[in-house]
Amino acid sequence: MRLNQLTVIEARAGLKAKKFSVVELATACLVQIKAVDKKLHAFLTLNDRILDQAKKLDQSGDDGRPLWGIPFAIKDNFLTEGLRTTASAKVLDNFVPQYSATVYKKLIEAGALCLGKTNMDAWAHGSSTETSDYGSTLNPWNTKYLPGGSSGGSAAAVAADMCLFGIGSETAGSVRQPAAWCGVTGFKPTYGRVSRYGVVAMASSTDSPGPLTKTVADAALITKIIAGHDVYDATTSPRPVEINPNSLQGENLKGKIIALPKEYLIGEASGLILEAVKVFESAGAQVKPVTLMDPQFTIAVYTIIQRCEVSSNLARYDGIRFGHDRSSFSYEAKNRSLLGAFSLSTGYFDQYYKKAQQVRTMIIDEFDRLFKQFDFYLAPISPGPALPLGASKTSAMFGELQDVLVEPSSIAGLTGLSVPCGIISGLPIGLQITGAQFDEQKILQVGHWYQQQTKWHLEKPKL
Amino acid sequence: MKLQPVIGLEIHVELKTKTGMFCGCSADHFGKAPNTNTCPVCLGLPGALPVPNHQAIDWAIMIGLALDCRVNLESSFDRKHYFYPDLPKGYQISQYDDPFCQAGKLSLASGKIIRINRVHLEEDTAKMQHQVIDGQKMTLVDFNRSGVPLVEIVTEPDIASGEEAKEFLKKLRDIIRSLGVSDCDMEKGSMRLEPNISWSESPEKLNNYKVEIKNLNSFRFAQQGIDFELKRQKELLDQGKTPVQETRGYNPQKRATFSQRVKETSADYRYFPDPDIPPIVLTREYVENLRTKLPQLPEALANEMVNKFHLSLSTAQLLSKDQLKLAYFNQYKNQVEPLELANLIVNKKIDLDQPPPTKAASRAVDLNIIDQVLKENADAVAKYRTGKTSVIGFLVGQVMRLTGGKVDPKQVQDKLLKALQVRNLQG
Incomplete structure (x- = not known):
């Protein structure tokens, strides 16, 4: 096994035992990037100082920091001081940030090494990575297929072992859906659990940074580091972080009551979800079918709120600063800005934005009731496996339709995990394990348990 | 219409x-x-x-x-x-x-x-x-x-x-x-x-x-x-x-x-x-607590000054809305006859960085300044407490500096010693 194929936990153990150096580990990732990324196009910008940084760590020696010497890839909407940050949008083509996102800062402070910035849908507007102003990332399982998105670059980089872990962000499915399509683990913590400071804003009321990893155990380790209250983000929760990556073991599903929303069992993925359900049932969990609000209504709610917030969040790119004028905006961004501005206009605000917020409250209430009776729910992440390249271009609502089964959880700010649960026609399928707000530890424990019972997360694409 | x-x-x-x-x-x-x-x-x-x-x-x-x-x-x-x-x-x-x-x-x-x-x-x-x-x-x-x-x-x-x-x-x-x-x-x-x-x-x-x-x-x-x-x-x-x-x-x-x-x-x-x-x-x-923090507003304050100190309404109004003048008035109103003091501030336009130029005030030591000096020189106060009584000279010097030398050093020393004793008892 090559070093770049290791999980974070394995690599940390190896570094601690001095089985290899940080330079060797980082080099293994760089070699893999060089070998496969011309084909996959997961990275937009590489950190050309990484070997110097690795050397420095080797010289000073392992200081026991939780991510000491671990190379990672980060989505290009996270600001990285001194390293170009574009959010895959030509408007920010040569934007080199003067400050770093809190998530990035925390990872660097924990000893991690940034390999580079990964491709995404421009401004995170999409679920395919195909709307990137720099061209699509391709799915490592089959390069004729999309990797999903918007964190498609990070998902592909993890799946193709170009890094040990990746960082993404999701507004509705942008971590979990590419994780599912690329066959890796993706975790969306509760809204407000991880700081948005320094993340190019998409829809501020649902944006949630999260890790893309090779295992749930790695996801727990990374989330523990990036989570917590941030004085620079007024929407982060002051609650203490109750994630303990060292106590994931020992989950016993006996007596757990699991919901299986009937409305969510759509598409060809549902067969594999029912297979996964059997794994839970055989361990003594009770899985009960439930009826939830049809997720198609969430599409309307999410689309309106997200377009409104997008139109506002993109207003700062007014052509006066950042070096590129508004003609650099591509179709999707213009489309969303126009829809949002329209929905917020006098006379339409009540009809669209306000109504959408009211339905949002109904969705939140429905989940509150659900989690009073159930520990979590199981469903497909996406109705099916990855779609072929070009699919996003034929449907104006492509993203919303692919993310229909995760949108309710994003709108309600829940804890959501995606784990590989099978393969259809050579393409991976993701299972969502979704719990109440701030139930990170429980969901991670359950996900870790599932990966102890199954081997789907160990399947790798043949590159 | x-x-x-x-x-x-x-x-x-x-x-x-x-x-x-x-x-x-x-x-x-x-x-x-x-x-x-x-x-x-x-x-x-x-x-x-x-x-x-x-x-x-x-x-x-x-x-x-x-x-x-x-x-x-x-x-x-x-x-x-x-x-x-x-x-x-x-x-x-x-x-x-x-x-x-x-x-x-x-x-x-x-x-x-x-x-x-x-x-x-x-x-x-x-x-x-x-x-x-x-x-x-x-x-x-x-x-x-x-x-x-x-x-x-x-x-x-x-x-x-x-x-x-x-x-x-x-x-x-x-x-x-x-x-x-x-x-x-x-x-x-x-x-x-x-x-x-x-x-x-x-x-x-x-x-x-x-x-x-x-x-x-x-x-x-x-x-x-x-x-x-x-x-x-x-x-x-x-x-x-x-x-x-x-x-x-x-x-x-x-x-x-x-x-x-x-x-x-x-x-x-x-x-x-x-x-x-x-x-x-x-x-x-929370809101009621903020309400308690409101100072007396200028209009009410002016009326009070007219009643309490017999100032003319126009003088009281001028004082009540000028924070610097008002602070000066409040600082010295116990040492100088308030009507005279208000007159000095409003009509004679005296220098507000100096104490009022009246006989009564010129030699009097303002207890606020004694307090201020003790607060700002906690180190010296601590030394005094451990028996280094010679630091009193330094503290007198600080008061003289703040008052521009317009007060009696002997009186300053007496007041400082008294204040230190009180603090000792409290401490």
Whole structure:
């Protein structure tokens, strides 16, 4: 096994035992990037100082920091001081940030090494990575297929072992859906659990940074580091972080009551979800079918709120600063800005934005009731496996339709995990394990348990 | 149909908090080199997020309380969108549906009540400078002021003349200054006025036009501008014409307003609650606690001074609204006969950095200064306590320095020793 194929936990153990150096580990990732990324196009910008940084760590020696010497890839909407940050949008083509996102800062402070910035849908507007102003990332399982998105670059980089872990962000499915399509683990913590400071804003009321990893155990380790209250983000929760990556073991599903929303069992993925359900049932969990609000209504709610917030969040790119004028905006961004501005206009605000917020409250209430009776729910992440390249271009609502089964959880700010649960026609399928707000530890424990019972997360694409 | 002058005021006041409305930059932006007082938040960089300044919220509410407003226990910040180079985010964070304070009032000397519509909090914009550089006309943007806390006070259209407007504004300024939350310095732009003027049947039934005057930098100009504008509009109305709905400037040399920008439709700001800032929820107790922090407002204070010290009303009014003079008066009123002291301050205009030049006060030692010296020299006090009594000489020297040597050193030493003993007992 090559070093770049290791999980974070394995690599940390190896570094601690001095089985290899940080330079060797980082080099293994760089070699893999060089070998496969011309084909996959997961990275937009590489950190050309990484070997110097690795050397420095080797010289000073392992200081026991939780991510000491671990190379990672980060989505290009996270600001990285001194390293170009574009959010895959030509408007920010040569934007080199003067400050770093809190998530990035925390990872660097924990000893991690940034390999580079990964491709995404421009401004995170999409679920395919195909709307990137720099061209699509391709799915490592089959390069004729999309990797999903918007964190498609990070998902592909993890799946193709170009890094040990990746960082993404999701507004509705942008971590979990590419994780599912690329066959890796993706975790969306509760809204407000991880700081948005320094993340190019998409829809501020649902944006949630999260890790893309090779295992749930790695996801727990990374989330523990990036989570917590941030004085620079007024929407982060002051609650203490109750994630303990060292106590994931020992989950016993006996007596757990699991919901299986009937409305969510759509598409060809549902067969594999029912297979996964059997794994839970055989361990003594009770899985009960439930009826939830049809997720198609969430599409309307999410689309309106997200377009409104997008139109506002993109207003700062007014052509006066950042070096590129508004003609650099591509179709999707213009489309969303126009829809949002329209929905917020006098006379339409009540009809669209306000109504959408009211339905949002109904969705939140429905989940509150659900989690009073159930520990979590199981469903497909996406109705099916990855779609072929070009699919996003034929449907104006492509993203919303692919993310229909995760949108309710994003709108309600829940804890959501995606784990590989099978393969259809050579393409991976993701299972969502979704719990109440701030139930990170429980969901991670359950996900870790599932990966102890199954081997789907160990399947790798043949590159 | 008889028309009457209908005037409403919009007043912006910059708060003198230490930091910005949503960031840690200094709120004291005046006179600093351009763009040296900025951060990702007030520059509106990608990914930057606003975190509300609670001091500013408290102060905005205190202004509202001083103006007899109702305080909304649930309020929120909203985004107000418009495009302008001085607005780096493309929107200003302001308050729309749920401002902190609503429905207040302020009465004029005549007893007439001017109703206050709302008091809300927002962020200031950057400053634009129009210059010619290398023969080319340029507009430069200085972001030092961007994000400074700004309170907006909006009256109902209850004002009927330039004179009433001036009286209202002066009174408002005195109240805000007495709260210690803003300098209200028109020249530095920490207080800005925008009157809306029209002739209507009544304040309840507004005419189909209104004219706003901008960039008025004194109360006198506000009065003159309003009166000019009333006259200009009346002449048009008398001829059967309707004045154009527009924004006008004021030229003090010509004592006349001039057209700046015609507003045919009202702008659509596409307000919506800022998703970066959770709603602000206050308790009744919290608001009542802020109310207890309100100082006696200038009018009540002046009345009290007339009754207690037998000052003339005009002297008492002058003292009550000038924070420096008032502090000086309070400092020395127990040592110098208050009537004489007030006279020295108001009429003789004595130097407020020196003690009052009277026999009684010249040799007296102010206990406040003794206290101050002991507080500021905790090290010396500690040494004294451990037996190094020689430090008393140093402490005497500090008092002499602060009083400009105008007090008796022997008396200073006695008072210092006494104070140290008291502290010893307490300690």
